[in-house]
Amino acid sequence: MLTLENIHTYYDRIHALKGISLTVEQGEIVTLIGSNGAGKTTTLNTISGILTPKEGTVYLEGERIDHLPAHTVTHRGVVQSPEGRKIFARLTVQENLEMGAFNRNDTDGIASDYERVLSLFPRLRERLKQAGGTLSGGEQQMLAMGRAMMARPRILLLDEPSMGLAPILVEQIFQIILEINSQGTTILLVEQNAQAALQVAHRGYVMETGTIRLSGEAKTLLEDPQVVEAYLGF
Amino acid sequence: MRKTFNIGLIAFAILTYLTLIGLPTRLAGATQPVLAVLLALFVYAVLRGPARETGMGLGQLLQHGLLIGLVAGLLLVVEVGFFNSLLGDGVKIQPVFDQIVPLNMAAMLNVRAGTVLNGEVSPIAYAILALYLALAGVAGGLLVHFTRSGAAGSMRGVHIPGTRWFTILLPFALFAFIYYLGLDGVTTFGNDKNIIRLLLVLMATGSGLFALRAAHAGLEQLIIGALLAVVLLCLPFVLNQFQNSVMNIVFIFVMMGLGLNIVVGYAGLLDLGYVAFFAIGAYVYAFVSAPFSSPYISALLTGMGISPQSPLLGYWSAIPLAMLTAAIGGVLLGIPVLRLRGDYLAIVTLGFGEIIRLFMLNLGDLTNGPRGLLQIAQPTLFGVAPAALTTHLDAQGWIFLLAILGSAVVAFVAIRLNDSRLGRAWVAMREDEDVAQATGIHLVQTKLLAFAIGATFAGLAGQLYAARQVNIFPENFSLFVSIDALALIIVGGMGSIPGVVLGALALKGLPEVLRGVDEYRIVTFAVLLIVMMIVRPEGILPSARRRRELHSEDAELPVDEDEQLEGGHA
Numbered sequence: 185m186l187t188l189e190n191i192h193t194y195y196d197r198i199h200a201l202k203g204i205s206l207t208v209e210q211g212e213i214v215t216l217i218g219s220n221g222a223g224k225t226t227t228l229n230t231i232s233g234i235l236t237p238k239e240g241t242v243y244l245e246g247e248r249i250d251h252l253p254a255h256t257v258t259h260r261g262v263v264q265s266p267e268g269r270k271i272f273a274r275l276t277v278q279e280n281l282e283m284g285a286f287n288r289n290d291t292d293g294i295a296s297d298y299e300r301v302l303s304l305f306p307r308l309r310e311r312l313k314q315a316g317g318t319l320s321g322g323e324q325q326m327l328a329m330g331r332a333m334m335a336r337p338r339i340l341l342l343d344e345p346s347m348g349l350a351p352i353l354v355e356q357i358f359q360i361i362l363e364i365n366s367q368g369t370t371i372l373l374v375e376q377n378a379q380a381a382l383q384v385a386h387r388g389y390v391m392e393t394g395t396i397r398l399s400g401e402a403k404t405l406l407e408d409p410q411v412v413e414a415y416l417g418f
Numbered sequence: 419m420r421k422t423f424n425i426g427l428i429a430f431a432i433l434t435y436l437t438l439i440g441l442p443t444r445l446a447g448a449t450q451p452v453l454a455v456l457l458a459l460f461v462y463a464v465l466r467g468p469a470r471e472t473g474m475g476l477g478q479l480l481q482h483g484l485l486i487g488l489v490a491g492l493l494l495v496v497e498v499g500f501f502n503s504l505l506g507d508g509v510k511i512q513p514v515f516d517q518i519v520p521l522n523m524a525a526m527l528n529v530r531a532g533t534v535l536n537g538e539v540s541p542i543a544y545a546i547l548a549l550y551l552a553l554a555g556v557a558g559g560l561l562v563h564f565t566r567s568g569a570a571g572s573m574r575g576v577h578i579p580g581t582r583w584f585t586i587l588l589p590f591a592l593f594a595f596i597y598y599l600g601l602d603g604v605t606t607f608g609n610d611k612n613i614i615r616l617l618l619v620l621m622a623t624g625s626g627l628f629a630l631r632a633a634h635a636g637l638e639q640l641i642i643g644a645l646l647a648v649v650l651l652c653l654p655f656v657l658n659q660f661q662n663s664v665m666n667i668v669f670i671f672v673m674m675g676l677g678l679n680i681v682v683g684y685a686g687l688l689d690l691g692y693v694a695f696f697a698i699g700a701y702v703y704a705f706v707s708a709p710f711s712s713p714y715i716s717a718l719l720t721g722m723g724i725s726p727q728s729p730l731l732g733y734w735s736a737i738p739l740a741m742l743t744a745a746i747g748g749v750l751l752g753i754p755v756l757r758l759r760g761d762y763l764a765i766v767t768l769g770f771g772e773i774i775r776l777f778m779l780n781l782g783d784l785t786n787g788p789r790g791l792l793q794i795a796q797p798t799l800f801g802v803a804p805a806a807l808t809t810h811l812d813a814q815g816w817i818f819l820l821a822i823l824g825s826a827v828v829a830f831v832a833i834r835l836n837d838s839r840l841g842r843a844w845v846a847m848r849e850d851e852d853v854a855q856a857t858g859i860h861l862v863q864t865k866l867l868a869f870a871i872g873a874t875f876a877g878l879a880g881q882l883y884a885a886r887q888v889n890i891f892p893e894n895f896s897l898f899v900s901i902d903a904l905a906l907i908i909v910g911g912m913g914s915i916p917g918v919v920l921g922a923l924a925l926k927g928l929p930e931v932l933r934g935v936d937e938y939r940i941v942t943f944a945v946l947l948i949v950m951m952i953v954r955p956e957g958i959l960p961s962a963r964r965r966r967e968l969h970s971e972d973a974e975l976p977v978d979e980d981e982q983l984e985g986g987h988a
Contacts, residue, residue, distance in 0.1 A: 232856065234852070234855065234856070254855045254856065255855060255859055255861070258856065258857065258858035259858060263856070264856050266852060266856055270850055270852060270853045270856075272845075272846060272849040272850060272853065273850075274849055275845065275849060282842075283846050283854075284857055286839070286843065286857050286859060331857065332856075
C-alpha cells in the first residue's frame with residue numbers, strides 16, 4: 185500500500201535519512217522503532233509531505249506522493265497524528281474533531297465517523313465542550329488520534345502515541361490502536377516504547393541514525409538479541 | 419469595607435487626574451453630570467465582578483456604591499476647597515498644575531469663576547458636588563443590580579424580571595433623548611450640548627450592542643436588531659456636521675477594524691502595517707476621482723487626449739478597483755511573509771506600512787508628495803449629490819450613512835466568513851500551523867486569503883476616508899492608524915464583531931468628546947490599555963473562543979452568551 189524507496193531527507197545540510205526503504209501492506213500495523221534522533225519522525229514527516237525528500241520516492245498504491253504538498257497528501261488518505269499530542273489547545277474537543285474532517289464534504293460520513301471516534305474514545309464524549317488544552321495527557325493523545333481518524337484515513341501515521349503517558353494509559357492507547365486496525369485502517373506506528381509497539385505490530389523496522397538497521401516480523405524482532413539488547417533493555 | 423474604601427480612593431485619584439488635566443474647564447456647565455456618570459460607570463465596573471461572585475444583594479450593592487461615592491466625593495470637595503482657598507488668596511498654582519485655574523474649579527462647583535476668585539464659594543456648592551458623587555456611587559450600584567440578570571440571564575444568583583428589558587430599551591431611550599436634544603429651541607446643557615450629544619450617541623450605539631446581546635436569539639433579536647438599524651440609519655439626518663464627522667470616522671474605523679480582525683483575530687497574523695491597505699484604497703480613489711492633482715496621471719491623460727479635469731470613475735464604480743488594488747497589496751505583502759510568525763511578522767508588516775507611506779511621500783510625480791491629492795470627488799446617489807435632495811443630510815452625514823452601510827456589509831461578510839470553512843481554517847492555522855497542515859489545510863492559500871480579504875476591507879474604508887477628507891496627504895496614513903486599528907480590536911475583544919464596534923466607539927469616538935484635553939489622550943489610552951490587559955485581557959465584548967483562551971478555568975461552561983450573540987447576528 186505504502187512504499188518508500190531509498191529516501192534521503194535533509195534538514196539544510198544535515199543528512200537525516202540516508203536511504204530509507206520500507207513497505208506497509210494493506211491492513212497491517214507496521215512499527216518503526218529506534219532511539220532518539222534515529223529519524224523516525226523525519227520518516228513520517230517525509231511521508232506526509234511536511235518534508236520533501238531530496239532523493240528517493242514514496243508510493244501510495246503505486247502513485248508517487250513525495251513532492252506533493254502536505255495538505256494534498258492528507259486528501260489521499262495519509263493522515264498523521266503528530267508527535268507530542270499536538271492538538272488545537274484552545275478549540276473545544278468537538279471543534280478539534282471537526283477540524284479533522286476539514287477536507288471532507290460527506291456530511292453523513294462525517295457524522296458516522298464522529299460517532300465511531302467517540303465510541304473508540306468514550307472519554308472524549310464526556311469532554312466535548314471542553315477546551316483541548318485542559319485535557320489530561322492521555323486524553324489529549326486520544327483527541328489527537330481521534331482527530332486523525334476523522335479524516336477517514338486509509339493509512340494512519342501515529343507518532344509516539346505513548347509519549348509521556350502513565351503505563352496504564354499506554355496499555356489503553358495500544359488497545360485502541362489494535363481496535364482501529366481491526367476496523368480496517370492500516371497503521372504506521374512510530375514508537376520509542378519498542379516492547380509495546382512490537383507486541384501490537386505485525387512487522388517492524390528498527391532505525392538507527394537515518395538508516396534501517398533491521399526489519400522483520402514483530403515477533404522475530406522481539407526475540408532478536410540485538411534488538412533486545414539495544415532497545416528492550418533486558 | 420476597607421476594600422471598598424480603597425476603591426473610593428482610586429475613584430478619587432481618577433477624579434483628581436481628570437481635574438488636573440482640566441476636564442472641568444472643557445465641560446463647563448456639564449461637569450457635574452459628566453463626572454457623576456463617569457463615577458457611576460466606574461462603580462459599576464468594579465462592583466460587577468464581586469456582585470457576580472458573591473451574589474451580593476441590592477442593599478449591599480447600594481451600600482458599597484454609596485461608600486465609594488462618599489469617599490471620592492468628600493475627598494474631592496476637600497481638594498477643591500484647598501485649591502480654592504489658595505486661588506482665593508491669590509496664590510498662583512499654575513506653574514505647578516497648569517490647569518488649576520478658577521475657571522476649572524468653578525466648573526467643578528457649578529458656580530461662576532468670579533465667585534472662586536473672590537473666595538465667596540458657598541458651602542452649599544461644595545455639598546452639592548459631594549452629593550452628586552455620592553448619588554453617582556449609588557447609581558453605579560443600582561446599575562450593577564439592574565444589569566446582572568440582563569445579559570442572557572447568565573449571571574448566577576438573582577434573576578429579576580424586567581431588568582433584561584432595561585438593557586434592551588436603554589439605547590432607544592438614549593436615542594430618543596438625542597433626538598430631543600437636537601430639536602430647535604432645546605437649550606439643555608447650553609453651550610456643551612453638542613459635546614454631550616456626541617457622548618450620548620457613542621453611549622447609545624454602544625448600549626445597542628448590549629441590547630442585542632440581552633435579546634433572546636431568534637425573532638426577538640431580529641426585531642431589536644432591525645429597530646436599532648433603523649435608528650442608527652436615522653442618526654446622520656439628526657446630528658450636526660461636527661457630530662457626523664466624528665461618527666463617520668468611528669464607522670470608517672469599524673470597517674477597518676473588521677478587516678484587521680480577520681487578519682489578527684481570526685487568522686492570528688499580527689499585522690502592524692495595516693494602514694498600507696487603507697492608504698492604497700484612499701489613493702486609488704483619489705487617482706481616479708481627481709486625476710488632475712497627480713502630475714503624472716494628468717500628463718498621461720492629456721497625452722491620450724482625455725481631460726484630466728473630470729473624474730475617471732465615480733465613487734461607486736471605483737469601489738471594485740479600490741478593493742482589488744488593496745487585495746493585490748495584501749497578497750504582495752503576504753507572499754514574502756508566508757514563513758514568518760509572531761514578532762518577525764509584526765516587524766516586517768510594520769516596515770511594509772512605512773514603505774507604502776514613504777512611497778506616497780516620495781513618488782512626487784504620481785502622488786504629488788507631501789502636497790497631497792486634492793479635491794477628491796464626493797460620493798453621489800445615482801449621480802445626484804444628496805445635499806441637493808434633502809437639507810437634513812450634510813456632507814459629513816452622508817459619509818456617515820455610507821460608513822454605516824459599509825460597516826454593515828463588511829460585518830455581514832466577516833460573520834459569514836467566520837462560520838465558513840475558510841474561517842475554520844484560519845482558526846486552526848492560528849492555533850498551530852503544523853497541525854493545521856496535517857489536517858489538510860492549504861497554509862499558503864489560507865494565509866494569503868486572510869491578508870487579501872483583510873486588505874480589501876481596509877481598501878474600502880480608505881476609499882471612503884479619501885472622500886471624507888476631500889484632500890489626502892501621506893501623513894494621514896502614519897503608523898498610528900495601524901496602532902489605532904489594532905488597539906480598538908484589543909479593547910473591544912479580539913475576534914469579536916460587536917467588540918470591534920465598541921472598540922471603535924471608545925477609541926475613535928471618546929477622544930473627540932475630550933478634544934479639550936487632547937494632549938493627555940495618548941497617556942490616558944496607554945493607561946487604559948494596560949489596565950484592560952490586566953483586568954480583562956479578552957476585551958470588553960470578546961468572542962466566546964477568545965474568552966476560553968484567556969480564562970481556561972471557565973472552559974467547562976457550555977454555550978456562552980456571546981456565542982448566542984454571534985449566532986444571532988448570522
